[in-house]
Amino acid sequence: MSEGPRFTLDGREIPLVPGQTVIEAADAAGIYIPRLCHKPGLEPFGSCRVCTVKANGRSVAACTYPASPGMIVESDTEEVNAHRKLLLEMLFVEGNHFCMSCEKSGNCELQALGYRFAIAAPQLEFQFPVRDVDASHPDILIDHNRCILCSRCVRASRDLDKKEVFGFVGRGPHKRIAVSSGTRLRDTDADVTDQALDVCPVGALLRKRVGFAVPVGQRLYDKVPIGGAPVVPEAPVAEEGRA
């Protein structure tokens, strides 16, 4: 083991580099903390709260909370995982996630986390919101039904593509992604080569005409669950259907 500052994550001592967040240190040590809005390479955001851990007894988001020497972090515990599962359920019922007809199925992080946490069907009631689809752009589709407001596209467009095609409008339950033109995606400078299109964890932001290219059985999460070994050993096998 190398010298230097360390902290404890689920009983394991892991090294940290000053300035790292808990999730960055965990990733570097090869320990998976479930997450949705966080993506390495994008500025930490902290909105989905799926990466919630207990640091010295206090609940914090691992993606924004700085790792500090000697801290004790609990992540893979029954209590923390119960919160994560309920947060995932909230995201499922808040939108319209019809996995069986979604081209992101098998490659979708929300769906994959649903399997990891053994969500057969949410206990919460579905809200079935009425949301729009913006298919105006010749090469890109926005399906608001599937958007989980993680802001990955907002950050990628702003920081990687230097465009600021996307932003948030509205408040509370009315919050949604909007495009810079205020109306249609086709009236913005969004382009099919934008990196913003590579970061959507769900099927909300898609390139057109490339769906279902990978056959079932070979998709990202068909063989190995998201984050490696699942939390729940008896997680159901990845059948198609509504998560």
Place this chain on the structure above:
Amino acid sequence: MSTSLENAIVEVCASVGNEPSRLMDVAREIQARFGCVSAEAIDGIHTHLGVSRPTARSLVSFYSFLSEKPKGRVVIRLCDDPVDRLFGHDRVLKAFSDELGIPVGGTTTDGAFSLERTACIGMSDHAPAALVNETPVTDLSTDKAREIVAELRAHMSPDRLVKKLGDGNNGHPLVRSMVENHIRKAGPIVLTEHHHGEATRKAAAMSPTEVIRSVKAARLRGRGGAGFPTGIKWEMARAAPGPRKFLVCNADEGEPGTFKDRVLLTEFPDRVFAGMTIAGYAIGAREGILYLRAEYAYLRRFLEDVLAQRRAEGLLGKSIAARHSFDFDIRIQMGAGAYVCGEESALLNSCEGLRGDPRNRPPFPAQKGYLGCPTIVNNVETLACVARILDAGPATFSEYGTKQSAGSKLLSISGDVGMAGVYEVPFGVTLRDVLTMADSRETQAVQIGGPSGRMVGPSEFDRTICYDDLATGGAMAVFGPDRNPIEIARLYMEFFEDESCGFCTPCRVGNGLLRRGLDKVLAGRGEPSDLVQFEEVARTMKATSRCGLGQTSFNPVLTTLASFRPLFDSLVKEDPKKFRRSFDLEASTREAARIRTGGAR
């Protein structure tokens, strides 16, 4: 873009030094002049202020008092606070709606009027109340609503609706409001005479460290409800490195049923500004901001005038109280209608011209706040206490109240009481004594507002108002025997659902889940498992929400459940066949039926 719009944008941007962080002021002014911040205006702001379109659009869509679509020249905003809702809000709303011929949220075809509902405007002692543009109209009835519309049709001047001026400074020429202070009980700490300028001069004769020591000796804790020791907070900002620091006064009281800061700002603004000046001196800040909620815009000109007087008297500006290098000035930042901005980091975002989303912590505002500089945000009442501590000495202050909760607390009491209004009570007073003071008979429940806001029933009336027992920001809504506590809890959840910023999952989704759950129970379609689910959702909200709003907003549900369990139990039952009782076959198949028959949505 029309020339007049473009010229106005250029002029308004120039008036804030073309500073992008002043987007809020620009958007408010354009909204006031043109009735909206249109897509065109957003383009203009992008060009002339250098703010990106998504940032500008995000701001406009976030705040209730801004809109991209045109509003009427006169906007009537009826307060839909829970107390107002129980005191005839619906009838008054219907009267306005019928008289104007528009639904809620609508605008008359001639562009003259818009009718809206809005979150608590700080007038629960005057329920039902409304804002007509910036003018509060109070104690409404259906008749008054009809008269107001008739009068406005004749002159379109909201200020002419004020016939009888309220007491005290409500009658000041720069206020001219019908609002009454309703000061029912004045205590020796806040609502009392003081020597103008004395506190500031005394502070100037001390070193900043001595000022902090005084505030610590007085054992002053934040009056917002969380109760963090003020002196310790100041020390953190004082110790934080940086040449530029800020002191912000949080005048965004928005908890349903609170209005004590309205009264403080009306009658004791000088003391609040003195407190800000002293706090600024203590932490090493030369700049202060009063963040004034949009609902209190009618006090703005008056407050500006008080600031001007203090400048003229050497109590604000350069070399305050003749002390070299004691420089401090205050500007007023207007809000635009968002409860969450009472959360200190959301308030700072709002001051910077952004959505009122709270920030990640750390860093804390005392380290990295407004414009990245060390910043202290204090409550209006806390700062009024600071002035008193410097004026009368820490001992006078800490003699009052209890050991852990020194001094007095202002309470805003409304609802089913004979004497709604503001009460200054010593910490440690029992809820029962407070209710007696307010002339409440047969109280069934009291919603005690604040970060640990809770609904309490008669079995808890001997509990005391203090940080260790019933901690409160000061809002107290009292409900008599005819009210349904579950319906009240539902109104609070509706408020939190609307006022969540929507940033994090648990708060954005959780509040709505709880509100719909209560709807179900009230409709007689609830099951025992729903009550278990309330607790599960609340636990996750508490553990995973990003700020204090989502970490506590479920309290009305959980505390109502704890205090009125038999009522819940009488409304929920299990289906004998284990079907989900909330399932509504007709509603669930409506969409399919529509598609089958080709009908319209």
